[in-house]
Amino acid sequence: MEVKAQAKFIRISPKKVRLLADLIRGLDVEKALVQLQFSLKDSARPLAKLLKSAIANAEENDDLKKNNLFVKVITVDGGPTLKRWMPKAMGRATPLIKRSSHISLVLAERIPTESKKKVKK
Numbered sequence: 001m002e003v004k005a006q007a008k009f010i011r012i013s014p015k016k017v018r019l020l021a022d023l024i025r026g027l028d029v030e031k032a033l034v035q036l037q038f039s040l041k042d043s044a045r046p047l048a049k050l051l052k053s054a055i056a057n058a059e060e061n062d063d064l065k066k067n068n069l070f071v072k073v074i075t076v077d078g079g080p081t082l083k084r085w086m087p088k089a090m091g092r093a094t095p096l097i098k099r100s101s102h103i104s105l106v107l108a109e110r111i112p113t114e115s116k117k118k119v120k121k
Helices: 013-023 027-036 044-062
Strands: 001-010 071-079 082-087 093-098 101-109
Touching: 001 044, 013 027, 013 044, 013 071, 013 101, 027 071, 044 071, 044 101, 093 101
Parallel strands: none
Antiparallel strands: 001 101, 071 101, 082 093
């Protein structure tokens, strides 16, 4: 079974977030959290928050075990770009482009478990 989570409009450039996304792709969730915890990059905090959210979704909604999950797919796409201007010498201005990111995460099980059917009342 797969569990999905998304974080949108993260105000960090996608190029910077992809550095850490590539680092945790394919890892067990516990190892991925440790990697993010000791990373010095600013994008580690939103990635760790997203990973914890996906783990909580898996445990709460689908009754999956944390130690059986791994990061199957993680993609970082560009979000909206803020365009600003910075004043420079002699009355000129140069453009500033402030990028944002959309992060998608899919967790899967290492060893598939049988799904329990819910009984409707």
